Amino acid sequence: MNTMTDAAVIAQQAPQASPGNGRKFGNVILDVKNISLSFGGVKALTDISFDVREHEIRAIIGPNGAGKSSLLNCINGVYQPQQGTITFRGKSFRHMKSRQVAEMGVARTFQNLALFKGMSVLDNIMTGRNLRIKSNLLLQALRIGPAEKEEMRHREFVERIIDFLEIQAFRKTPVGQLPYGLQKRVDLGRALAMEPQVLLLDEPMAGMNVEEKQDMCRFVLDVNDEFGTTVVLIEHDMGVVMDISDRVVVLDYGRKIGDGTPDEVRASPEVIKAYLGTSH
Numbered sequence: 001m002n003t004m005t006d007a008a009v010i011a012q013q014a015p016q017a018s019p020g021n022g023r024k025f026g027n028v029i030l031d032v033k034n035i036s037l038s039f040g041g042v043k044a045l046t047d048i049s050f051d052v053r054e055h056e057i058r059a060i061i062g063p064n065g066a067g068k069s070s071l072l073n074c075i076n077g078v079y080q081p082q083q084g085t086i087t088f089r090g091k092s093f094r095h096m097k098s099r100q101v102a103e104m105g106v107a108r109t110f111q112n113l114a115l116f117k118g119m120s121v122l123d124n125i126m127t128g129r130n131l132r133i134k135s136n137l138l139l140q141a142l143r144i145g146p147a148e149k150e151e152m153r154h155r156e157f158v159e160r161i162i163d164f165l166e167i168q169a170f171r172k173t174p175v176g177q178l179p180y181g182l183q184k185r186v187d188l189g190r191a192l193a194m195e196p197q198v199l200l201l202d203e204p205m206a207g208m209n210v211e212e213k214q215d216m217c218r219f220v221l222d223v224n225d226e227f228g229t230t231v232v233l234i235e236h237d238m239g240v241v242m243d244i245s246d247r248v249v250v251l252d253y254g255r256k257i258g259d260g261t262p263d264e265v266r267a268s269p270e271v272i273k274a275y276l277g278t279s280h
């Protein structure tokens with residue numbers, strides 16, 4: 001999306017009822033406090049704080065290089081911020097491994113897909129169940145006793161996700177043969193297979209055509225609505241962000257310059273300036 005289009009959406013769209021209106025949120029499930037992250041001399045994030053409430057759809061936006069992915073990577077345990085804390089369901093951490101974060105109930109999708117291209121849709125989504133597989137590797141390999149029953153249960157769960165995402169026709173298709181929009185949907189399915197309480201989506205609509213974006217929006221809203229999953233998403237498409245988010249955090253040069261409902265954020269002169277002043 002070009003500069004004027006982004007800025008135009010932020011500044012000129014007629015204020016509408018926020019999608020947050022009438023929606024019920026729970027307590028704070030994720031609390032990011034005073035996070036700072038540097039790579040050598042590059043300050044990727046400076047003193048970032050924001051919270052996410054249960055059942056909310058929370059967007060993180062900002063021009064290229066603003067620090068969005070770095071922030072998601074801190075929440076996810078991929079990056080370890082030099083300062084600040086992240087509290088997830090009352091448990092605080094700064095240096096947590098990705099696997100531990102995942103075990104606590106946080107799943108994510110990736111900007112650049114992290115799927116096994118040669119494996120089927122079903123097997124890719126099944127990899128999302130790994131954290132939940134209890135039986136040992138030998139029993140799994142031999143598919144005997146409790147391992148067989150457990151695998152059946154996981155397969156049933158994965159089939160439900162496949163139905164939910166309307167990708168039944170591609171169950172056995174190697175992921176690499178699918179159009180990009182469907183690959184993104186499989187990536188969402190893999191994250192959903194973890195039964196997350198918080199789903200982090202890194203540019204879920206990137207590279208999609210209009211129809212694919214509409215489908216993905218619907219799935220994100222349905223996941224949030226039907227499973228009550230809290231969603232934190234990075235997205236460049238301002239129309240999408242303003243349509244589906246309850247609250248929006250705005251970053252620029254690693255600092256937070258806005259935080260509020262879509263209406264509040266798009267009325268902010270600082271946010272408008274950040275978008276007009278960039279080639280993104």
Ligand SMILES: Nc1ncnc2c1ncn2[C@@H]1O[C@H](COP(=O)(O)OP(=O)(O)OP(=O)(O)O)[C@@H](O)[C@H]1O
Nearest residue numbers: 039042043044062063064065066067068069070071
């Ligand atoms: N692993 C890294 N090593 C060094 N610098 C990094 C690393 N990751 C990010 N940065 C720097 O941190 C800053 C923020 O980058 P980040 O990727 O988080 O921004 P972004 O908002 O996600 O950008 P984009 O919209 O282009 O994906 C940039 O200056 C980037 O060059």
